[in-house]
Amino acid sequence: MECFPIINMENLNGDKRATTMEIIKDACENWGFFELVNHGISHELMDKLEKLTKQHYKRCMEQRFKDLVASGALEGVETELSDMDWESTFSVRHLPESNIYEVPDLDNEYRKTMKEFALELEKLAEQLLDLLCENLGLEKGYLKKALCGSKGPTFGTKVGNYPPCPRPELVKGLRAHTDAGGIILLFQDDTVSGLQLLKDGQWIDVPPMRHSIVINIGDQLEVITNGKYKSVMHRVLTHTEGTRMSIASFYNPGSDAVIYPAPTLLEKEEVNQSEVYPKFVFDDYMKLYAGLKFQAKEPRFEALKAVENNIKATPIATA
């Protein structure tokens, strides 16, 4: 079997650049996922964030999870639950404006560390978008601009913990879904596994690796690339032992961004009209996604295609 794509970002600076770019391209086309090492984000910062996240979970979240979810949720259950996830989460928004000081139960050090990490991830996301532009033959800055909207992109973090589960066969940590947004950057636990992606009909583990960042493509990049890059189904399994930390950051379009396939890609590939992905306002996509997250993405694209009529989109100029 092929190996899960791992990108050593240091290789982008030397004579291995072309092969590294090729691995990224193959990952975007055929996996929807890849994992970054030597991405330039300080390991010390990652270690600190991990420590603070685990402390915060113990102090503020663990008991709440036990009271709300773990107690009784699986009592008398015999077949897999299709309407719940075995996860404990909270979310923070960074862009277009931060709400981190309104999120309760975070101490100042944790807030500061999360902000610092988010800033690094934002830069990394934009660097990756430009690498994708290069592979796609789009102008530098095109994808960033395409996600912008009038107030810039939306960037947020979902801090998650997947506690041990006594009956892993009865509930997923997170049910299978594709991500709605642009590009997703995940700092996951390096010892407790659980994340899997669907490739050619098979679930494949995303390997935990210390200090790596897992990247995946969201639905919007699939639309902008007209399906060349794939937003892929993924899920989180539960385990009987160990709590899995997962800090997932979502670099998404601004709510009023108009999303549509890049015209130069359509021309280059001579795509038939029937195969063109829809054009829509991102917020409308999110309204649809809210109720259909755990279903296939295709009906969402179809539904928006059916109503796309006269959405105005100004051409994306990057110069």
Ligand SMILES: O=C(O)CCC(=O)C(=O)O
């Ligand atoms: O926890 C993970 O590894 C993935 C989380 C995820 O897929 C999501 O929040 O959309």
Ligand SMILES: [Fe+2]
């Ligand atoms: Fe996801």
